[in-house]
């Protein structure tokens with residue numbers, strides 16, 4: 001077969017793809033850095049007569065017009081597995097173009113496939129090789145499962161998309177249309193940790209023993225943790241998201257993946273998001289095994305890594321240990337993502353640790369993030385029966401196996417001193433201490 005000829009026949013312009021969109025259709029796109037930016041930037045240009053176009057996305061990289069203007073109401077709905085700042089802004093403005101999909105990351109694809117017919121998948125890919133294989137590049141969280149269950153597959157083939165290893169290969173024969181592009185891969189800048197975040201990071205690093213396998217996200221606290229891990233030995237990585245801090249730790253010699261009990265020698269992840277340096281590191285790197293989210297983030301799989309440590313951050317928790325990481329009261333903020341998955345996997349692993357890290361106050365020290373009760377409407381991201389470690393700038397609370405009375409006292413002990421008396425009084429009023 002001449003795969004190049006077949007590829008050429010499938011090559012179309014984006015206007016051709018937009019003509020394939022119809023009313024009441026369900027379209028799923030790649031997430032984050034795997035988002036098809038040409039398609040999403042132009043989607044609002046489909047004829048105004050088209051209505052009820054359901055788009056499933058996750059962690060948008062741009063403020064796309066299809067969900068951010070009044071004209072889009074009734075025409076499009078952006079169903080998101082994870083909100084970003086522009087998604088929140090749209091909701092605050094009262095536009096009816098956004099809704100959230102509650103999910104654990106490892107179930108995203110399966111749940112969607114079981115709930116509806118998917119008409120179209122649009123994602124990105126790295127260029128085709130001589131055997132006709134492209135790769136889905138920086139993400140197969142749900143992308144490959146959806147692609148396999150869809151009638152129509154469109155890929156934006158980007159010269160800048162890293163060619164990745166693992167289960168990311170897709171053959172040209174499985175693709176309906178190709179749109180060639182060369183936009184730069186989206187980058188998210190590194191957040192420099194604050195003094196409080198460095199304090200929290202140092203406490204977490206003390207909990208991580210040599211030979212541990214880690215999951216770590218992005219943001220000030222994870223970046224601070226990484227700074228204190230540079231002198232550790234034989235760390236491994238099993239994570240949903242591959243980040244730049246892992247490249248730093250690999251180059252510092254702290255991560256070598258050697259002692260992992262599952263996939264020794266390999267970084268295991270399901271998506272990559274960061275800077276060009278990270279994408280260059282992932283390009284054609286056989287040391288990085290990208291596997292589907294339904295495998296990587298399955299708590300049972302995660303728990304097969306002995307000494308697994310998950311580090312996640314939260315917005316607030318109540319004094320008995322119910323954690324809310326995705327909303328401020330009933331106002332949706334981000335998403336569950338893989339937080340419950342990775343936490344559960346770590347807690348179940350032999351000698352594992354599930355760590356929730358957060359600053360003890362928010363809004364310039366005016367409110368405590370440890371509260372007597374979660375506000376009305378706040379969803380629980382990690383229920384208290386699964387909580388393990390909580391780390392703030394005031395200390396470490398270890399709650400596994402502790403009673404309501406014990407954990408309340410421990411959590412008050414790591415709350416801001418400015419709020420400890422109030423929390424104690426409230427706990428007494430409720431009758432739990």
Ligand code: COA
Pocket residue numbers: 216217218219220240241312313314315316325326328333334335336337338339362363367368369
């Ligand atoms: N009450 C009210 N507001 C609060 C608050 C609280 N208890 N805690 C934080 N906030 C506000 C902050 O002031 C800030 O407001 P601003 O945007 O106006 O400055 C905002 O909420 C964000 O807080 P911040 O602490 O800066 O959040 P972050 O960027 O560090 O993200 C999470 C923290 C928890 C939202 C984020 O990690 C998340 O979405 N986690 C869930 C998913 C997950 O962990 N997935 C797995 C890892 S990849």
